[in-house]
Amino acid sequence: MTPSSRFLTLKMLENIDFESSRILIELGPGNGVFTEKIIEKLHPEAKLLVFELNEQFYHALTQKFKDPRVILIHDSAENINEYLQQNGMNHADAVISSLPLANFPIELQEKILGSAAECLGENGKYIQFQYSLMSKKNLDKVFGDIKITFTPLNFPPAFIYTCQRNMTS
Numbered sequence: 001m002t003p004s005s006r007f008l009t010l011k012m013l014e015n016i017d018f019e020s021s022r023i024l025i026e027l028g029p030g031n032g033v034f035t036e037k038i039i040e041k042l043h044p045e046a047k048l049l050v051f052e053l054n055e056q057f058y059h060a061l062t063q064k065f066k067d068p069r070v071i072l073i074h075d076s077a078e079n080i081n082e083y084l085q086q087n088g089m090n091h092a093d094a095v096i097s098s099l100p101l102a103n104f105p106i107e108l109q110e111k112i113l114g115s116a117a118e119c120l121g122e123n124g125k126y127i128q129f130q131y132s133l134m135s136k137k138n139l140d141k142v143f144g145d146i147k148i149t150f151t152p153l154n155f156p157p158a159f160i161y162t163c164q165r166n167m168t169s
């Protein structure tokens, strides 16, 4: 796995209002390349819930990030709402995902995207990068409003989806 570049990191985070966001969620941090930048920008009163399924990555993250605003969770991304509830939180302002969605079985994609959409408050954003447009139709089913940008300055070049829920549907 090649860690994401600083160009992709900047693109992933550029549409998040860190000044007003109090609850952020990261899915699939791997070695924590995005996590590090999110923590730099995180409001002093905000919390970041980080879901990593791989045991080795999870363990390394616990050694690397000791910030009290960060809650590291060794569980799968579809369980977001369980952990929000456990931590007395109602909704998230943004979900930042580097999950390889297109490689997942359709049922898992639907569960993860459904949970992410459910946890977002009004104006909440789901931000996902992918190396192809294969997951677009699945994102379309869940989020009413999707903007796609592209960064060639990453290896491999990546698409960034910034999605918002249509609250009336």
Ligand SMILES: C[S@@+](CC[C@H](N)C(=O)[O-])C[C@H]1O[C@@H](n2cnc3c(N)ncnc32)[C@H](O)[C@@H]1O
Residues within 6 Å of the ligand: 001, 002, 003, 004, 027, 028, 029, 030, 031, 032, 033, 034, 051, 052, 053, 054, 057, 075, 076, 077, 078, 098, 099, 100
């Ligand atoms: C492509 S890596 C991204 C790493 C890093 N964020 C980056 O951009 O360089 C995807 C990560 O998602 C994790 N992952 C895969 N399935 C997951 C799931 N269901 N829940 C949480 N994390 C998962 C993997 O263990 C891996 O660390």
